Amino acid sequence: MPSGPSSPSGAYQRYVALGDSQSEGVGDGDDVAGLRGxxxxxxxRLTAAEPEVRYANLAVRGRLAGQVRAEQLGPALELRPDLATVVAGVNDLLRPGFDAAEVVGHLEEMFAALRSAGADVATVTFPDIGRITPLARPLAPRVYDLNRRIRAAAARHGVVVAECEGHPVTTDPRLWSSDRLHASPLGHDRIAAALADALGLPGSDDTWTRPLPPQAVPTGARAAAAELRWVAGFLGPWIGRRLRGRSSGDGRTAKRPDLLPLDAA
Incomplete structure (x- = not known):
């Protein structure tokens, strides 16, 4: 299996995204005006290199890695992509019964199937969410374990990895939306740049790793108040959905199930 992208000069023509809310674009736009992501x-970026590129996005928010594999892999293979991105696992990581080996097993099955079908595949590692949300600091070992297993599975199948772990900018609050679970527009742009860099697309480089200008960080009472607002506005409702067996993706379908030019609805 080749170790890197095979398409010359990044001239891909059929790109399919598989995943959860990050791939769907939550945090970058809204459900009224539309999500970007x-x-x-x-x-x-692919269209800049190859104007004839067609793009499908099968991702649905709230999906676990096993659900992404079960619901999206078959349709993705039917679209015969020459490039696919597979980004999933954070929803699993937040669950009490998280099993990194099981999660990456689902990712690896997607890697293997897409690579066997002739597609180049790219994925990401995840930043330490405890640096974004202090209440999530106990989850750091899970993040590092998941990332280690993703790298190993990717290496076995020649999957390109955009390394979002280890770069301090990836935990800058400005790259995250107010819910601290989804990237902001700037964050989504950095993820796209990281993937473009990993794939070696024309015009890409490592500038996405550079830090943003310094800014004042809330401390003391202001920081505590911000944490309380986050718990009330986002953590509480998230826990409520889990207790009711609900998901943010209930009743939702893929936003771009067909391969179409980027500017086509």
Whole structure:
């Protein structure tokens, strides 16, 4: 299995995104005006290199890695992509019964199937969410374990990895939306740039790793108040959905199930 992208000069023509809310684009736009997200932004970069590129996005928010495999892999293979991104696992990581080996097993099955079908495949590692949300600091070992297993599975199948772990900018609050679970527009742009860099697309480089200008960080009472607002506005409702067996993706379907030019609805 080749170790890197095979398409010359990044001239891909059929790009399919698989995953959960990050690939769907939550945090970059809204459900009224429409979501953009890193996959749309990567498709824009692909179109700059190859104007005939067609793009499908099968991702649905709230999906676990096993659900992504069960619901999206078959349709993705039917679309015969020459490039696919597979980004999933954070929803699993937040669950009490998280099993990194099981999660990466689902990812690896997707890697293997897409690579066997002739597609180049790219994925990401995840930043330490405890540096974004202090209440999530106990989850750091899970993040590092998941990333280690993703790298190993990717290496076995020649999958390109955009390394989002280890770069301090990836935990800058400005790259995250107010819910601290989804990237902001700037964050989605950095993820797209990281994937473009890993794939070696024309015009890409490592500038996405550079830090943002310094800014004042809330401390003391202001920081505590911000944590309370986050718990009330986002953590509480998230826990409520889990207790009721609900998901943010209930009743939702893929936003771009067909391969179409980027500017087509």
């Amino acid at each position: 890193f996959a749309d932004r990567l498709a824009e």
